[in-house]
Amino acid sequence: MSTMPDAVVTSTEDARATYWPVAPDATDSNGLSQAVYRSWLAQDLRTGPTRLPTAQLELSVTFAGKEDEKDKWSALELAAEVGNERSFLAGLALFDWTAQSSRDFVYAVRLALAAGAHKAARRLAQEGHRLHPAQRELAKMAAILAPPRAVPAQSRPAGQMAANQRWLRLHRTTHQGKWVALRDGQLVAAAESARELRAAVPDLDGLMVTIV
Amino acid sequence: MLRLADGQVFTSGRCSYRFRPASEADLSHRIVLPIQVEQIETEAVLDTGAMYLICTPELASLLNLDPQDGMMADRLRIRGHPIQGTLHRLTLTLLASEGDDCALEVTAFVPDPDPLSQWDSLPAFLGVQNCLDGIRFAVDPAQEQFYFGPVVWG
Numbered sequence: 001m002s003t004m005p006d007a008v009v010t011s012t013e014d015a016r017a018t019y020w021p022v023a024p025d026a027t028d029s030n031g032l033s034q035a036v037y038r039s040w041l042a043q044d045l046r047t048g049p050t051r052l053p054t055a056q057l058e059l060s061v062t063f064a065g066k067e068d069e070k071d072k073w074s075a076l077e078l079a080a081e082v083g084n085e086r087s088f089l090a091g092l093a094l095f096d097w098t099a100q101s102s103r104d105f106v107y108a109v110r111l112a113l114a115a116g117a118h119k120a121a122r123r124l125a126q127e128g129h130r131l132h133p134a135q136r137e138l139a140k141m142a143a144i145l146a147p148p149r150a151v152p153a154q155s156r157p158a159g160q161m162a163a164n165q166r167w168l169r170l171h172r173t174t175h176q177g178k179w180v181a182l183r184d185g186q187l188v189a190a191a192e193s194a195r196e197l198r199a200a201v202p203d204l205d206g207l208m209v210t211i212v
Numbered sequence: 213m214l215r216l217a218d219g220q221v222f223t224s225g226r227c228s229y230r231f232r233p234a235s236e237a238d239l240s241h242r243i244v245l246p247i248q249v250e251q252i253e254t255e256a257v258l259d260t261g262a263m264y265l266i267c268t269p270e271l272a273s274l275l276n277l278d279p280q281d282g283m284m285a286d287r288l289r290i291r292g293h294p295i296q297g298t299l300h301r302l303t304l305t306l307l308a309s310e311g312d313d314c315a316l317e318v319t320a321f322v323p324d325p326d327p328l329s330q331w332d333s334l335p336a337f338l339g340v341q342n343c344l345d346g347i348r349f350a351v352d353p354a355q356e357q358f359y360f361g362p363v364v365w366g
Contacts, residue, residue, distance in 0.1 A: 148346030
């Protein structure tokens, strides 16, 4: 079995997420081949930080280099089930993603979120949308999971925020646990829940609404 | 605002924060920031271990978010725990008492209502991963000031 280089064992999801997709006969930007990922996955399945259930050990034997597509999906599903992000990312690297269907991408995004591999989920959604632009679910996923982006800030009245914060500091004890609506440092309404507050003040525009 | 040694702007806005527990049941003090989500001005707990903007079901009800517009996440894993909910794309604004507000379009997670989770007693949460990692920020604990923006990513 290959030994995992320290740099990869301790790497962040960010770094790992940049490794795939890797073509079966090529190395990635870090000079790593699918064989290396395969050996990591096999090791993770047996002895990784979040070891998979013993009933699944048979699968780790498969990842000695003779797995098929079904085995790869099983590995992703298992990694998602137990929240083993590292195994999930290693499993992703074994696929040729240029050959996957739009349904496969949608399913892989959901598995990535379940595994806690959030940046991989974003990349799968983006790659899937690029390869299958007509697929609406992937378009929606790519839009929702896109990186944060700047948008123009709306103008608002100066001074109101400071007045509201002052009210919150002064009345924390008397209103603790209550939902309040404030305007210019004045209490407009207080309620036990946000829904009750909405019922009391249907138009919340221009108000600060928070739980004390 | 804050500048780097070469004069470049590091942050362009500043606000006071409240240092208090997130809820009555919470034993730890948190940094609670004034923010705006879409049209609603509210508060959020800064949580450097979290990801996304976590928008409680209560706040989602105030925003009239339609789950059909979002993306179902039946087992989204946050801090090692699987949570069911919906992902949305929302506009988050960090509100400045001095300098410029910072508005970002971010991924927001709305957990499904769950009587055991006590979401109804919590404000929103601002995660770093996939949310605040799009901006620079700094904290002055002595003065309870939060410095933020501009957007450096995306």
